[in-house]
Amino acid sequence: MINLRDKGAEFWERSNRPVRVLTVFAIMAVVAALPYAGNTFLQTPVAAFDAVLVYPMGMFILMALGLNVVVGKSGMLDLGYVAFFAVGAYTMAILGTRTGLNTWEIMPIGIAAAMFAGVLLAIPTLRLRGDYLAIVTLGFGEIVRVSALNTEAIGGALGIAGVPFPPGLGFEYQLLDQKYFYWTILVMILLVIWVIRRLTVRRPGRAWESIRQDEDAAELMGVSTYKYKIWAFVFGAAIGGGAGVFYASRSMVIAPDNFTLNTSILILACVVFGGMGNIWGVIVGATILGYLPDRFRFLSDARLLLFGLVLVVFMNLRPEGILPRKKREKAIVKKGSGASL
């Protein structure tokens, strides 16, 4: 199969600055115009298309980008990512309904709370590797959900209703026309992409990369692997928390049911499906996996079957995801195997 990623990279390499700027603006224009494409073949049968663009699609992209830092870049399997999303969402819901603070004021608090949760989880667990880490993170995700479920002060199973919309910035956020929500989340996604790209070419990016490829060797090079793993975790948590704040503020109602293990798995599927480690792949993966279930909602429960089928077929055709990471990273060294020159 053709490698779309390499084709894209090739085009980018060949292009000069004006062409690049033009391409970026063209793509941005198309993406920003999507809420107006509701009456085309893209229309989702039950939910309004502009709402689907915000959740699940936009939200999934945001979360998948965050999880990708942990799983794709640093190689730590986190199955409890939804916990950070939940912490952000509950921070918004609690502060939004009980204090006078608005969404934008709560945003940094929610992000900080998620980061704090990230540190709490990271410190005892990051000495573990691989499967063990996956199981502990899975447990953490469930602990957060079950704690919310059993804490009456934050609504228990009913959750929290009446979470306020974000205050408009010269426009009003509306329930029936969600394009402003969509554009806001686009800005958040762009911001996250920018930050991740800045970090990736700097020391943290190289440290994460080396940890993913060989943790012991990274330590021998002088990389403080423990510190950088915590950073990856906390950074991923911050993005999940930010997404959670926005999600709660848009949904008005949140309940523990919104934060099940399923969501963690789904976001991980977005990352793997799109192409672990490559942010463009992750975005494509989250877009498709966020969109498909709603597009085929008329199939009722059979849509999940179809969804599973798409996953299985695609992962067979493109085992490294739709847009895999750089090609040269595929080579795997077999330690000390066979005599060779």
Place this chain on the structure above:
Amino acid sequence: MRLELKDLHVHYGKIEAIKGISVVVNQGEIVTLIGANGAGKTTTLKTISGLRKVSSGQILFDGQDISTVPAHERVDLGISQAPEGRGIFPGMTVLENLEMGKFNRKDRKSEMDEDLDKVYTLFPRLKERASQAGGTLSGGEQQMLAIGRALMARPKVLLLDEPSMGLAPQMIANIFRIITEINKTGVTILLVEQNAQQALQRAHRAYILETGNVVKEAKASDLLNDPAVREAYLGTGAH
């Protein structure tokens, strides 16, 4: 530079892998640890570089006990390791691998170029392969890369863990020749080997390890001619 292990004990869980060894490495020497599988050679190196924790005993580096210093800070002190199985980063290019060797050093560009030149002079093959992924190199080239990468940190002492492992005889000879060359530039070397013949020919002094104990310490040339050693480790004893 003086590296000294004093009555060092190391455990894996309840199993004692190193049972109180004492080893000295002096400035400018090539010292080798030889012994069979499971003797504790690799564990000893990993403990010096910090990947394994010390149960009791001391690791003295220039007289200072470094046994509680985390591994990533020992590089800054001047201890570099080319780990067992090479431990290169398969997805990074040769150049990126070499740059990783300087991760903690705030060197200027000129110093980086200078060190790259040194490594490329020792291993011209790495220069040819600079933009190739580490994982696509042959075993010998990967070993060169592992050693070259360790040198980028400007170590005082270089720890080499079985550099001959899995290599063809011609490449083994080549690697050992380069190890001597590196030593002549003033880098002290602690070499762990199963290939006792080559190691003893290149080293100044040697320690023989058996199940976590040092059973013999001598000049390498003496061991080469010791009938018992020849019998046990060189496979060329008197018949």
